Amino acid sequence: MGHGHSHRATNGIDDEIRVGTTARTVLLASLGVALLLTLVGLVVWWPAGDAIDRAVKSGGEAAQFAAPGVTFPSGEVVAVAPRCPGDGLPDNSGCSTLSVAIEGEDDPVVVPVLPDVLDSGIGKGDRVELQRTPTPEAQDGEEVSYSYFATERNGTLAWLAVAFVAVVLSIARLRGLFALVGLAFGGGVVWWWLLPALLDGAPGVGVALTSAAAIMFVVLYTTHGVSLRTSVALAGTLVGIVLTAGIGVIAIGDALLTGISDESGLIVAQFGALDFQALLGCAMVIVGLGVLNDVTITQASAVWELRAASPEASRGEVFAGAMRIGRDHIASTIYTIVFAYVGTALILLMLLRVYDRPLLDLLSTEQLAEEVVRTLVTSIGLVLAVPVTTGLAALIASPRPGHGAHAGTAPPE
Template structure:
């Protein structure tokens, strides 16, 4: 059997084993029921978002009071408040708001969400106090979503439509399986590998079609995920990260006995999933295009040419990972900047160290996935045997 044919058989057999392992993981770690219902039954504090009887009615802003002087905090004089007409009730209430809400530009006619709390002496729930909860941003997010879909489909056409389907499928897997399985106590890294594998099997084949090229990219992605997971487990243990770096982690800790280091390992895998998919599909496509342009070139020549493309892709993707973190953590970085301590000392804080480890681990997994995928593709997209040897 030729080297190319042998590599193809090995590739498909390996993907078959990975698919079986993924399905087994889905069954073994399938959560027994709705996690929220279980939490409510157990009375856990994480199960309730608000106290009994509290509701969140919407309302329309009727008027906006000027911001209070000084730090802008409400002082009882009516400043820094909104007058809101509550929907479904013949009632207009005045609620105090933080100064940043006024600074955001909230104005008459905007929709806000209120927190309605029954008072102790309420009769049939008729008497209640109201406070500001959030500004209704559904309209903005809806038109942004529609614009995103239109742009993707208009430019990428069918490929873009399939990509949107894959994105929706990935979101469903994370929301309906990964998160409940983690809350049920399943091992974080195992859940991450299983969920990531299932997402990639569906996303890659629906977006790019069933072909050896797609299969090669899938194999490279799965190997990159394994490398990222293994390195992440080592780094988290070596750095003694707790996995609890903010208020959300502290709230989740009240839910039950969760392994937050394992959850951090799961987060590392999911964080690197998108960029891994990006580079592996690009490298596989580069090899196939190079093979089509030079059908008589040797595998080594194809590999070297594709790696020149891969190195450029690595550089640009590394920038993407780092600057994406800087953008999401800008406020935290500003706070650290004003501290009267050297940056090297602050790197050991839980919040910053966790993000540094996350960025470095996903970047290393990304870089290693490029030569692995390129090598696999060069083996499978073999030269024509009657034109040149290997």
């Protein structure tokens, strides 16, 4: 009798599930083909770094963050001048300024700041980053001017990261550790493969599918263990990724979205013309990965639990029971997606809210239409992944023979 492989926290349920040989073979063969295609994509679109090298080495100035000679020293705030009256903009009276002690400078450097910097609560002892710019008449960099660039927030980011890791490990324990490893791997794929490949001009949707599949192969098996249950969730996730990519390409073309944002001009200046519609399609695939993974592993686990509890139930009964769980999950997950987009686009929505035009007219604007299409495409792919994963799991987890009228015909062994 066939059965699933071990799973880290299954309480032996995988060993209780009967798996038909044919269904298992088809599943694993399909995942093998998907893995092969993923590896081919990684090799074919492996970023040579030509575009980045040209910008950094050959183009020089195009990839520089600031003009030649400009540096960004850090210093400690030793005094904060009161906010200027009226609109709060710095003037010659010395208001709305920070006095910053920089290593190598005898006296503190006084730099003007905008009101929002003071309103953030900055005070004595905080650290800031300044922009040090040689003046046009400077000789050998002796004459320079300073301006405020940013407030250093590394301390806050560090303790939040430590708190996040501590909470995950204390509650999720070993499973949380594997999840963090998978998260680190996914971030590495995005930073060292996906972004350079896109900058080299590789097709956006192809790169998105390849990177998403590579991440899911590692993340799912690392986090949830090597088992047929995880393999079913992986298969459902890959189907959802492909559906999201396909629907996204159709929707972007039909809506005539350009994919161009405020940052697009900077990218074009450094790396030349890129297919921003394809980049938008890539973003749609990547943005839905986490939620898609969540629903597929939940549905696979739901089928496994139902099958373990009712080994005599037919596949249809198990599918129906798991779909009742899936419908509740779909409802809550859609809220998550929609409100996540609302949060990221809050300033844009506030701006659109004050315009004296009907909301339906504003929906056709590039910025809002892009967010609406992104939300709907991701949600459609998510919803479709639920019955796909549930159906695959119900086919894999077979009824046991000889358990009543609903057992059905067991697959051949």
